Amino acid sequence: MADSTSHSPSHPRRGLMLILSSPSGAGKTTIARKLLAEDANLRMSVSVTTRPMRPGEVDGYDYHFTDLPRFREMVDADAFLEWAEVFGNCYGTPRAQIREGLESGHDFLFDVDWQGAQQLSQRAGADVVSVFLLPPSIAELEARLRSRGTDSDEVIAGRMDRARAEISHWDGYDYVVVNHQIDGCFERVRTILEAERLRRARQTGLVDFVRELTR
Numbered sequence: 001m002a003d004s005t006s007h008s009p010s011h012p013r014r015g016l017m018l019i020l021s022s023p024s025g026a027g028k029t030t031i032a033r034k035l036l037a038e039d040a041n042l043r044m045s046v047s048v049t050t051r052p053m054r055p056g057e058v059d060g061y062d063y064h065f066t067d068l069p070r071f072r073e074m075v076d077a078d079a080f081l082e083w084a085e086v087f088g089n090c091y092g093t094p095r096a097q098i099r100e101g102l103e104s105g106h107d108f109l110f111d112v113d114w115q116g117a118q119q120l121s122q123r124a125g126a127d128v129v130s131v132f133l134l135p136p137s138i139a140e141l142e143a144r145l146r147s148r149g150t151d152s153d154e155v156i157a158g159r160m161d162r163a164r165a166e167i168s169h170w171d172g173y174d175y176v177v178v179n180h181q182i183d184g185c186f187e188r189v190r191t192i193l194e195a196e197r198l199r200r201a202r203q204t205g206l207v208d209f210v211r212e213l214t215r
Contacts, residue, residue: 011205015102016196019110019117022133023163025144027179032111034186045108051089082119102127114169129196132173136180
């Protein structure tokens with residue numbers, strides 16, 4: 001159950017954008033799910049995509065589904081904080097939705113690669129908190145990928161090449177956490193989130209709150 005006491009300050013707060021990045025197999029998806037399950041004020045950023053809807057997906061919840069002409073119109077209108085084409089499909093983060101949520105004090109979680117993280121940091125730097133998750137070793141990362149039992153040796157080799165490329169961008173992040181063990185890694189990421197929420201610049205109602213205390 002989420003601990004709401006630390007997420008409900010007595011004065012207004014501006015939300016933040018928490019970016020989680022990691023090579024495949026380093027635990028990003030597991031950490032993201034645990035954060036969303038245990039934190040009532042954290043919500044997943046819902047991207048706009050041109051990818052066809054898959055069975056069980058819900059428009060507006062999993063993605064905002066659209067066609068390529070409409071997506072291009074949104075790009076031309078600068079409606080995205082970041083966007084990219086992946087395997088022939090386009091994905092973008094809608095600017096207006098995030099801006100409205102941040103102003104209301106909501107926090108957003110972004111599961112993006114280093115390029116997406118770079119775009120978000122360039123366009124919304126003051127609101128961004130970026131965390132990169134590292135595996136304890138390359139051998140351990142490969143072992144985790146093989147333990148899934150879903151990929152061929154060729155696919156795993158490709159994933160390992162991409163992992164090394166992604167890891168090379170570790171120094172572009174605010175925080176770096178080595179995922180030795182999932183629970184410990186989760187606690188470190190959660191501590192980062194809590195500390196960033198308390199930054200003075202994000203506590204927009206703090207001036208009035210302190211003024212009341214000093215009357």
